[in-house]
Amino acid sequence: MATTTTDEPTRRDFIYIASGSVAAIGAAFAAWPLIDQMNPSSSVLALSSVDVDISAIQEGQQAVFMWRSKPVFVRRRTKKEIAESVDTPLSDLPDKLARNLNLPEDAPATDKNRVEKPEWLVIIGICTHLGCIPLDKLGDWGGYLCPCHGSQYDTAGRIRRGPAPENMAVPPYAFTGPTKIKIG
Amino acid sequence: MRIVLPLAFAAALMAPALAAAQTDTSEPLPPRDANLSFQEPYFGLYDRAALQRGYQVYKEVCSACHSLNRVTFHSLGEDGGPGFSDAQVKALAAAAKIPAEPNDKGEEYNSSGERLTRPGIPADHMPAPFPNVQAARAANGGAAPPDLSVIEKAREGGADYVYSILTGFGQKPPPGFKVMDGKYYNPYFPGRNISMPPPLTDGAVTYSDGTKATIDQEAKDVATFLAWAGEPKMEERKREGFEVVIFLLVLSGLLYLSYRRVWRDKH
Amino acid sequence: MSAANSTYKPGNGLTRWLDSRLPILRLAHDTMTSFPTPRNLNVWYTFGGILTFCLGVQIVTGIVLAMHYLPSAALTNGGTSSVAFDSVENIMRDVNYGWLLRYVHANGASMFFLAVYIHMFRGLYYGSSKAPREILWILGVIIYVVMVATAFLGYVLPWGQMSFWAATVITNLFTSLDQIIPHVGQGNAPGVGTVIAQWLWGDFAVGDATLNRFFSLHYLLPFVIAGLVGLHIWALHIPGNNNPLGIDVKGPQDTVPFHPYYTVKDAFYLCLFVILFSILVFFHPDFVGNPDNYTPANPLVTPAHIVPEWYLLPFYAMLRSIPQKLVGVLVLFGALLTLVFVPWLDTSRVRSMRFRPMMKQFFWLFVADCILLGYLGSKEPQAVWHLGGFDVPLLWPARIGTGYYFFFFWIVLPFLPLFETPLEQPKSIAEAVLGTAKPQAAE
Numbered sequence: 001m002a003t004t005t006t007d008e009p010t011r012r013d014f015i016y017i018a019s020g021s022v023a024a025i026g027a028a029f030a031a032w033p034l035i036d037q038m039n040p041s042s043s044v045l046a047l048s049s050v051d052v053d054i055s056a057i058q059e060g061q062q063a064v065f066m067w068r069s070k071p072v073f074v075r076r077r078t079k080k081e082i083a084e085s086v087d088t089p090l091s092d093l094p095d096k097l098a099r100n101l102n103l104p105e106d107a108p109a110t111d112k113n114r115v116e117k118p119e120w121l122v123i124i125g126i127c128t129h130l131g132c133i134p135l136d137k138l139g140d141w142g143g144y145l146c147p148c149h150g151s152q153y154d155t156a157g158r159i160r161r162g163p164a165p166e167n168m169a170v171p172p173y174a175f176t177g178p179t180k181i182k183i184g
Numbered sequence: 185m186r187i188v189l190p191l192a193f194a195a196a197l198m199a200p201a202l203a204a205a206q207t208d209t210s211e212p213l214p215p216r217d218a219n220l221s222f223q224e225p226y227f228g229l230y231d232r233a234a235l236q237r238g239y240q241v242y243k244e245v246c247s248a249c250h251s252l253n254r255v256t257f258h259s260l261g262e263d264g265g266p267g268f269s270d271a272q273v274k275a276l277a278a279a280a281k282i283p284a285e286p287n288d289k290g291e292e293y294n295s296s297g298e299r300l301t302r303p304g305i306p307a308d309h310m311p312a313p314f315p316n317v318q319a320a321r322a323a324n325g326g327a328a329p330p331d332l333s334v335i336e337k338a339r340e341g342g343a344d345y346v347y348s349i350l351t352g353f354g355q356k357p358p359p360g361f362k363v364m365d366g367k368y369y370n371p372y373f374p375g376r377n378i379s380m381p382p383p384l385t386d387g388a389v390t391y392s393d394g395t396k397a398t399i400d401q402e403a404k405d406v407a408t409f410l411a412w413a414g415e416p417k418m419e420e421r422k423r424e425g426f427e428v429v430i431f432l433l434v435l436s437g438l439l440y441l442s443y444r445r446v447w448r449d450k451h
Numbered sequence: 452m453s454a455a456n457s458t459y460k461p462g463n464g465l466t467r468w469l470d471s472r473l474p475i476l477r478l479a480h481d482t483m484t485s486f487p488t489p490r491n492l493n494v495w496y497t498f499g500g501i502l503t504f505c506l507g508v509q510i511v512t513g514i515v516l517a518m519h520y521l522p523s524a525a526l527t528n529g530g531t532s533s534v535a536f537d538s539v540e541n542i543m544r545d546v547n548y549g550w551l552l553r554y555v556h557a558n559g560a561s562m563f564f565l566a567v568y569i570h571m572f573r574g575l576y577y578g579s580s581k582a583p584r585e586i587l588w589i590l591g592v593i594i595y596v597v598m599v600a601t602a603f604l605g606y607v608l609p610w611g612q613m614s615f616w617a618a619t620v621i622t623n624l625f626t627s628l629d630q631i632i633p634h635v636g637q638g639n640a641p642g643v644g645t646v647i648a649q650w651l652w653g654d655f656a657v658g659d660a661t662l663n664r665f666f667s668l669h670y671l672l673p674f675v676i677a678g679l680v681g682l683h684i685w686a687l688h689i690p691g692n693n694n695p696l697g698i699d700v701k702g703p704q705d706t707v708p709f710h711p712y713y714t715v716k717d718a719f720y721l722c723l724f725v726i727l728f729s730i731l732v733f734f735h736p737d738f739v740g741n742p743d744n745y746t747p748a749n750p751l752v753t754p755a756h757i758v759p760e761w762y763l764l765p766f767y768a769m770l771r772s773i774p775q776k777l778v779g780v781l782v783l784f785g786a787l788l789t790l791v792f793v794p795w796l797d798t799s800r801v802r803s804m805r806f807r808p809m810m811k812q813f814f815w816l817f818v819a820d821c822i823l824l825g826y827l828g829s830k831e832p833q834a835v836w837h838l839g840g841f842d843v844p845l846l847w848p849a850r851i852g853t854g855y856y857f858f859f860f861w862i863v864l865p866f867l868p869l870f871e872t873p874l875e876q877p878k879s880i881a882e883a884v885l886g887t888a889k890p891q892a893a894e
Contacts, residue, residue: 033548316529369569
């Protein structure tokens with residue numbers, strides 16, 4: 001392999017190193033769009049929050065809204081359901097954390113930490129075991145029953161019995177009016 | 185010379201075609217120059233105020249017949265576009281009537297046969313004036329008004345063409361030219377018989393920024409808006425183009441020096 | 452390069468271990484590092500590397516575009532558009548950097564053909580197709596034909612007006628075969644050409660079935676091209692590169708190792724090529740395209756003027772210059788098939804046209820002819836030139852141009868050497884480059 005011997009190696013190497021480095025930087029910038037195109041597109045991101053109208057939901061009923069391709073249960077709880085949930089001591093709960101994305105991670109799973117307004121339960125309707133969608137007004141606590149492996153949740157969506165490890169998550173949401181919620 | 189002669193011969197053969205005169209009156213006139221800011225291919229950016237005025241012209245005049253299917257309300261707030269605020273985008277969307285999903289009874293129409301609608305959200309595309317192309321044709325004498333989302337990319341002359349059509353009405357046809365029934369004379373349209381009646385008039389819209397709404401101004405503004413509708417990423421494209429080309433010029437300089445260094449003793 | 456001549460020495464235990472199991476580093480060394488390459492290769496020899504780059508760009512951008520593209524002609528927006536057309540607009544507007552990927556892929560096809568035409572003209576001029584490189588040349592012709600097929604299939608995918616109608620016109624060429632077998636079966640059964648066309652379409656005309664299979668084939672063929680390129684480079688490495696002087700390499704004084712001499716040279720010219728590519732993508736992205744393709748396909752409305760992309764225009768001009776459909780198709784395929792025979796059509800003993808003063812002129816006339824045919828292909832079929840008092844239908848220059856194409860290959864190449872006195876060629880590459888034939892000490 002031919003080499004030039006007349007120049008000091010440092011001067012010759014510099015231009016090659018400089019070219020190589022700049023080319024490598026260019027390759028990295030060129031690679032970024034190829035990677036970023038797989039990230040959610042702007043039409044997907046436009047649906048990253050949804051405004052829902054909950055005025056049609058009767059007491060004791062729930063409606064399901066899609067948010068980021070996941071089902072969100074909005075349940076209008078009866079006074080009995082609220083009371084049952086509030087009276088539950090934390091020691092009865094297999095999962096003692098609130099799992100509420102509006103609160104800090106270590107917040108305990110009291111009923112207060114699971115809802116913004118006691119009358120309205122807003123939870124992501126996905127069983128924390130293996131991802132099935134629980135059925136409402138079933139199970140020993142009158143909350144939810146997951147048909148796949150029998151996990152049972154109470155009227156605040158907290159796991160009580162069964163293989164699911166965590167309470168159903170509470171998505172980021174806020175009331176934008178007496179009967180309007182913005183999820184996400 | 186041996187290379188130049190045959191190539192010059194080929195060029196000479198092509199020259200007469202360029203001299204073909206526009207005496208044929210069914211051929212459209214070449215579009216007039218609209219002189220819009222973004223038309224400069226390297227540095228031209230959209231005039232933001234013109235984009236907002238153009239959207240107003242589209243909404244208040246054109247949207248009665250022309251859909252803008254590919255433009256979403258949320259894109260009105262993105263960089264490089266009209267730049268409406270989040271609140272404005274939400275308001276513009278909410279004012280729109282979007283065909284609704286079937287209700288709980290499975291209905292899509294009310295008892296009078298009208299399509300049920302819901303207020304728009306930013307993620308929605310702009311609603312079309314007609315539910316399908318057959319209805320569009322039926323309501324417009326057999327000629328469906330085309331969707332305008334990419335109209336300037338779909339026509340030779342782009343923004344100049346749209347501007348020329350909009351300002352080209354009202355001219356006297358040349359003697360002997362037959363204007364077909366139900367159509368209008370517009371020398372910039374292929375065939376010169378256009379089905380669209382003159383859409384713009386002086387003062388057709390009242391601009392909120394106080395600009396005087398002449399036909400010429402309205403045409404320029406909506407041509408600007410439609411250019412953005414077809415190319416919302418144009419400003420980003422040109423900006424990144426400069427970054428890329430300058431980077432590559434630097435890299436080619438370095439590679440040239442490397443090349444000279446490697447080949448120093450071999451020539 | 453045979454293994455016996457390999458100069459690769461594994462540097463450490465790991466590379467020795469790898470070398471004895473799969474000598475891939477040896478292969479890379481032999482073909483891209485130590486490979487002896489003529490020392491006088493000029494800029495026209497950088498296009499092989501540029502083409503490899505183009506193929507890589509098209510494959511990579513194609514794969515990511517395929518993550519968002521939907522090959523369905525099903526109607527959307529009240530019947531004014533299709534799923535495929537909408538998916539392309541989704542890419543342009545909503546996919547992150549989608550506009551960039553689409554413009555790179557579309558303009559990349561044009562740059563790919565620009566490079567391949569320069570590469571092919573280079574091969575003709577310097578006699579790179581002559582013995583012992585005939586198979587290399589033929590592989591190149593096959594790669595070119597597969598490129599044309601790939602580009603045609605790709606252009607159909609956005610399902611614009613031009614996509615649909617170009618697909619219709621080109622697949623309808625097969626119906627010209629109906630003349631050969633007018634009825635396949637009883638009575639009024641369709642002819643063999645129509646049977647073939649319907650087999651291609653999966654329908655009675657171009658439609659959704661066609662679009663789906665075109666997408667599948669468009670995804671497949673670039674990998675076929677990649678395989679052919681591998682064979683092409685292998686075939687090149689047996690005799691080694693030709694060079695602008697057209698004379699054989701006589702010894703090591705005539706060559707330099709591929710790395711670093713040609714790696715750096717290829718890198719530099721590739722960078723210039725990418726600058727041109729970038730100017731097209733970022734500042735004139737729709738310049739080579741046709742506005743009609745931004746109108747969704749409408750099977751009931753034929754565009755006023757059906758035109759293929761620029762790189763297919765010369766063949767389009769040839770096709771249209773013959774009024775009889777079947778003969779026009781045969782002329783088109785004949786033009787491509789002619790290229791296969793070039794290594795044997797050129798009977799001169801001198802490879803490079805640098806030393807063939809008469810041939811050189813015919814060559815440049817041929818280049819001008821290709822450009823002229825391309826220009827004529829872009830015009831309407833009934834277009835007319837007004838020259839002074841005369842009206843010349845463009846059909847006539849197109850016929851003359853087509854005639855010259857065949858004249859160049861079948862008459863000039865074989866028979867000109869009988870009349871031509873070539874210039875004297877240098878004795879060796881080293882002599883021509885360095886002014887001395889003595890072996891140079893490696894410096």
